[in-house]
Structures are given as C-alpha cells and as structure tokens.
Amino acid sequence: MRIHTRAIAIAACFTALTTCFDAIGQEIPQPRTVRATNGVLVDTLNLVMTTLDIQGRKVEARTYNGRTPGDLWRVKPGETMKIHLNNQLPPNPDQDLPDQGNYPQRVNTTNLHVHGLNVTPKDNGDNVLLSILPGEKFDFEFVLPDDHAAGTDWYHPHHHTSTWSQVVNGLAGSIIVDDPTDPSITDPALLAIEDRVFLFSSFNVDTTTNTIPYPQRLTSKTALQPLVGIDSPVFVNGVLGGTVTMRPGEIQRWRMINATYEFTMRLHWKKIVGTDTVDVEHLNIARDGLYFAQASPASWVPFTAGSRADMLVSAPTDDATYIVIMKTLDRNMKEIESRVMATIVRAGEPVVPAMTMPEKLPLAIKRGTIRKEEITGTREVVFRIGDFGGIPTDSTAISRIFTIDNSPFNHDVVNMTVKAGDVEEWTIRNESAGWHPFHIHINEFQVVAINGQYMEQPVWHDVLLLQPQTTYTIRHRFDDFDGKTVLHCHFLPHEDWGMMNIIEILPRTSSVDEEPWKNPMAFPNPVAGRLQHLSLRLPEFLNDQPVTVTLHDVRGEELQTITTTASATPTVRFNVDDYTAGSYFVRINDGRRYKVSEMVVLVR
Numbered sequence: 328m329r330i331h332t333r334a335i336a337i338a339a340c341f342t343a344l345t346t347c348f349d350a351i352g353q354e355i356p357q358p359r360t361v362r363a364t365n366g367v368l369v370d371t372l373n374l375v376m377t378t379l380d381i382q383g384r385k386v387e388a389r390t391y392n393g394r395t396p397g398d399l400w401r402v403k404p405g406e407t408m409k410i411h412l413n414n415q416l417p418p419n420p421d422q423d424l425p426d427q428g429n430y431p432q433r434v435n436t437t438n439l440h441v442h443g444l445n446v447t448p449k450d451n452g453d454n455v456l457l458s459i460l461p462g463e464k465f466d467f468e469f470v471l472p473d474d475h476a477a478g479t480d481w482y483h484p485h486h487h488t489s490t491w492s493q494v495v496n497g498l499a500g501s502i503i504v505d506d507p508t509d510p511s512i513t514d515p516a517l518l519a520i521e522d523r524v525f526l527f528s529s530f531n532v533d534t535t536t537n538t539i540p541y542p543q544r545l546t547s548k549t550a551l552q553p554l555v556g557i558d559s560p561v562f563v564n565g566v567l568g569g570t571v572t573m574r575p576g577e578i579q580r581w582r583m584i585n586a587t588y589e590f591t592m593r594l595h596w597k598k599i600v601g602t603d604t605v606d607v608e609h610l611n612i613a614r615d616g617l618y619f620a621q622a623s624p625a626s627w628v629p630f631t632a633g634s635r636a637d638m639l640v641s642a643p644t645d646d647a648t649y650i651v652i653m654k655t656l657d658r659n660m661k662e663i664e665s666r667v668m669a670t671i672v673r674a675g676e677p678v679v680p681a682m683t684m685p686e687k688l689p690l691a692i693k694r695g696t697i698r699k700e701e702i703t704g705t706r707e708v709v710f711r712i713g714d715f716g717g718i719p720t721d722s723t724a725i726s727r728i729f730t731i732d733n734s735p736f737n738h739d740v741v742n743m744t745v746k747a748g749d750v751e752e753w754t755i756r757n758e759s760a761g762w763h764p765f766h767i768h769i770n771e772f773q774v775v776a777i778n779g780q781y782m783e784q785p786v787w788h789d790v791l792l793l794q795p796q797t798t799y800t801i802r803h804r805f806d807d808f809d810g811k812t813v814l815h816c817h818f819l820p821h822e823d824w825g826m827m828n829i830i831e832i833l834p835r836t837s838s839v840d841e842e843p844w845k846n847p848m849a850f851p852n853p854v855a856g857r858l859q860h861l862s863l864r865l866p867e868f869l870n871d872q873p874v875t876v877t878l879h880d881v882r883g884e885e886l887q888t889i890t891t892t893a894s895a896t897p898t899v900r901f902n903v904d905d906y907t908a909g910s911y912f913v914r915i916n917d918g919r920r921y922k923v924s925e926m927v928v929l930v931r
C-alpha cells in the first residue's frame with residue numbers, strides 16, 4: 328500500500344491546527360543537558376503546577392521545573408547522580424480518605440524512577456516504594472557501577488496509584504549513559520556521531536476545566552474509569568512537528584524514548600517522490616538503551632510505552648523532502664493517528680570527509696549473553712486480567728482485576744524473592760486478551776524464545792511487549808544489588824490498577840532454602856454451596872520451617888493468617904463460611920520466597 332504523505336501531513340495539521348503550524352520550520356528543541364562535575368551530577372526537580380500550551384489551549388499541568396520534558400542527565404559509568412526532588416504540588420484532596428487500593432488516587436504524591444539504570448533499589452536509590460507527599464523534599468542518589476551499560480534511559484515518577492496521572496502530564500526526562508571512549512570498546516566512528524534525543528509524551532486534557540484530569544473513584548461496577556479528558560496527539564520534546572537539520576555528509580544518532588502513558592509508536596523514514604513516498608533506510612542499533620549484536624538496516628522502528636529505540640540516521644543525499652512519519656498505536660495496537668514527526672532539512676557546511684557508519688557495535692552488557700549453564704532457577708510469571716465477580720465488601724465495586732501471578736499489587740507484600748547473583752530463566756505467559764509491556768526494574772533481561780521457539784540471537788530489553796496469549800522465555804542476572812523492587816505492566820493505567828508485583832533481591836550472603844518450590848494444593852476449589860472450609864496442603868519439604876499462610880481478597884487485603892509449620896499442620900484450614908461468592912487467593916511465605924498466590928473460587 329502506498330502512503331500519500333502530503334495528505335497525511337495536511338490531515339495532521341487540521342487535527343492540531345495551532346501547534347502544527349507553529350512548529351513548522353522550527354528545529355525540534357533539545358532538552359537542557361546536565362553533566363557531572365568531578366564525577367557527580369547534581370540537579371533539582373521542582374515538581375510544580377505549570378500552565379502548558381497544549382494545542383493552543385492553556386492547561387494546568389504538573390511539570391519538572393516548569394518544562395516538559397525535563398532535563399537530560401548525561402553521565403558516564405562510575406559517576407553519581409544527586410537529584411533533589413522538591414514536591415511543590417498542592418495537597419492531595421483525598422489524603423485523609425481511606426486507601427482505595429489499586430485505583431488512581433493521591434495523585435500529587437510522587438517519587439522517582441530511573442528507568443534502565445542498574446543502581447540500588449534501596450533507601451534513596453531507585454526506590455519506587457517511597458511516597459513523597461506534597462510539600463515534602465527528598466534527595467535521591469544514584470551511583471552507577473563502573474561497568475554500567477552505556478545507553479539511552481529515562482526518568483519519571485513511579486508512585487503506585489499516581490504514576491499514570493503524573494506521566495500523562497509529560498513528567499519525564501532523558502538519561503544518557505555515555506559510551507566508553509576507549510577505541511577498543513567503542514568504534515571511534517560511533518563516538519564521532521552526535522546525538523539527538525527525542526522524548527515522546529502524550530497529554531490528556533479535560534477541556535471543560537483545562538486541567539489534566541483528576542481521576543475520580545466511581546461507585547458502580549464500571550470501576551475501571553477512563554480519564555475524563557481527551558488524549559492529545561503525541562508530542563516530541565514538547566512540540567508537534569518541526570524539523571531536524573542535518574549537514575550534508577552528517578550521521579546523527581537518534582535516541583528515542585517512549586514516555587507516553589500507553590501508546591506504542593512506530594516511526595517510518597520516507598522520501599517524497601512526486602505524490603508518493605519511498606522508504607529510506609537507516610540503522611537500528613539499540614533497544615532499551617542496549618546495543619543489538621549487529622546494526623540492522625530498516626526504514627521503520629516500533630517501540631512501546633517505556634521502551635527506547637536508537638537509530639543512526641544519515642543526512643539526505645539530495646534536495647528531495649525527507650520526512651519521518653509517526654504512527655500512534657493504542658493499547659490494542661490499533662493505529663489511532665499518523666502524522667509527520669519531523670522534516671529532515673539538509674543545510675549547513677558539508678561534513679568533510681563524510682561521516683561513516685561504525686563497523687561494529689559495542690557489547691550491550693560486558694558479561695555478554697546469558698548462557699544456559701549460568702541459570703540457577705526458573706520461574707513462571709503470568710499476566711492476567713481476571714473477571715472475578717463478587718467481592719466480600721460492598722465498598723469496592725471491582726469487576727476486573729489486573730494481576731501478575733494472580734496477585735494484584737500490595738505495597739506490603741513481596742510476591743517473589745531471588746538472591747543477588749541468581750540467574751533465572753522465566754517463562755512469561757500473557758493469558759489475557761490484551762497486550763502488556765512487561766518491565767522489570769534494576770536488571771535488564773534477554774529474550775531467548777517466543778512460544779518455545781528459541782531465537783538465533785537473543786535480544787536485550789527492559790520492556791517487552793507481550794502479545795495476547797503468547798509465551799516468552801527470558802533470562803536475567805540479578806547482579807549485585809539487593810533490595811525490593813518491582814516488575815509491572817508499562818501501560819500505566821494497568822500498573823495503577825494493580826498489574827505490578829514486588830520482587831525482593833536478597834543479599835548474596837543470605838542463607839536460603841534452595842529446595843525447588845512445589846505448588847501447594849488448595850481444595851475443594853471451587854468451594855461450592857454449603858461447604859464452609861477451604862484447605863491447603865503445605866509442601867512437605869518445608870518441614871519445621873515456620874510458614875505464614877494468608878487468605879486474601881482480590882484487592883490484596885488479608886482476611887485470615889495462620890502461622891505454623893508443615894510438620895505441625897500438614898493441612899491448614901480456613902473458615903470461609905461468611906464470605907460472599909467470588910475469587911480469593913492463598914499465599915504462603917516461607918521466609919525465602921512468597922509463593923505465587925493460588926486462586927480459589929467460592930461459589931455460593
């Protein structure tokens with residue numbers, strides 16, 4: 328199919344009249360760059376209400392320092408970033424109301440996630456379990472290891488129940504970890520190439536109040552409320568359209584960051600020939616900041632929410648019009664918009680001699696590909712949206728529950744544990760009918776197989792878009808950092824609705840039970856009619872180790888807890904006589920790991 332680009336460009340201008348024309352002929356701005364001095368980068372993030380111009384409309388939004396996107400932090404491996412976060416947002420209107428669980432709420436409480444960095448998740452590191460209330464300040468410190476991977480990363484707020492509401496203001500900034508200058512590690516041709524950072528963000532505007540909507544709790548069964556506003560087109564570095572100027576003979580590295588709340592972007596490089604366009608190839612070199620084994624020529628690149636794509640782009644070789652078309656796909660991968668992201672303008676003094684593409688790419692991760700022999704454990708991780716029906720309280724009208732391993736997020740529950748130094752192979756199954764970008768903090772992973780088909784060349788990611796009803800095999804090294812961190816869906820409404828789990832990386836030195844876990848048996852399941860008890864057989868190998876067995880509801884609320892040992896009570900019993908019909912979960916904690924919850928269904 329031929330794409331009539333001129334028609335698309337005109338249509339795009341009609342949908343975004345003011346800003347589109349405003350941006351024509353203007354260079355897409357680059358963010359302000361902050362670098363380290365004597366190995367320490369210092370920056371302040373004042374989280375403030377700001378009036379943004381969104382398509383000619385003055386909108387009250389939350390920003391870092393009055394700008395969107397935020398500053399670019401440019402660091403080298405081994406350097407430290409000291410970030411002063413100053414939350415100057417107004418008080419939460421619902422601060423004193425009861426916690427509503429996995430719902431957007433307390434939208435002015437914040438924290439900070441450095442997405443893609445291998446740093447400690449503890450204390451004032453990449454600790455997304457912190458709550459920084461309006462009026463509070465917090466000093467983060469991110470110490471990058473000497474062997475930190477070079478690449479394109481980013482930062483954004485990550486406070487559960489306000490992540491979506493905050494990122495949809497364009498609250499995000501870029502991070503570049505520079506390539507080592509050692510020519511034996513980085514091809515000098517790559518080092519000679521200048522960067523352009525493009526951060527993609529979307530806004531959602533309530534056009535009656537000219538604000539970013541404040542999500543309201545609904546009281547009916549339709550508990551998954553959409554934002555009441557209208558999605559803006561996707562902005563690039565805070566503008567729509569614009570130009571990128573390249574000198575003849577120049578090559579640029581485009582570092583693209585998808586900071587939208589749930590859109591997948593697909594960019595197409597085109598040259599206009601008459602009334603048609605033809606594809607123009609460049610080189611895709613990295614995904615999520617991590618280099619591919621080889622650069623691959625392509626005229627297009629897709630990257631989902633949270634993900635990054637790096638590409639080497641050559642300057643036009645003639646005077647034709649070169650453009651980049653940007654397609655926005657919604658959470659069902661349906662194209663909802665096509666517009667011109669940028670026109671490439673060939674101007675200025677030629678680069679002599681012309682720049683050349685690097686002959687090879689640096690290694691993404693110094694320790695290289697994860698070999699089968701390294702694997703110390705395996706795990707199954709299931710993404711599911713449950714339609715769980717009845718709830719044991721009339722105060723929460725939940726009809727659908729977003730889960731990982733049957734567990735919706737609970738701030739106080741560790742869902743999985745590993746030990747620093749473990750190397751695990753995970754089978755991730757997306758059992759839902761929707762797509763979910765899987766993201767885990769602190770350590771990147773390698774995708775080795777899809778639906779059991781092993782790939783010739785595994786690819787590093789930190790976000791992996793899970794297709795519905797598809798199984799992925801990934802491997803990760805839980806390197807040197809211990810502490811609690813999270814894995815979640817990077818469609819941010821899903822995350823705020825509970826599709827997030829806590830994983831605890833125990834210290835390397837901890838003594839742990841290395842016995843393989845076997846699934847406990849819950850019976851009867853379903854518990855039907857007049858049956859009053861639910862029983863759970865504890866795995867025998869637990870012996871005299873104290874275990875805590877918890878019955879919880881779909882919101883993660885603990886209903887009953889029994890502490891015992893497998894030898895004293897091989898079968899624990901819960902009285903479920905009083906509970907209404909619906910889905911519940913039992914979870915066992917043996918101190919080493921919190922086993923995946925088992926789902927039980929009560930039929931009344």
Ligand SMILES: [Cu+2]
Nearest residue numbers: 763816818821
């Ligand atoms: Cu999701």
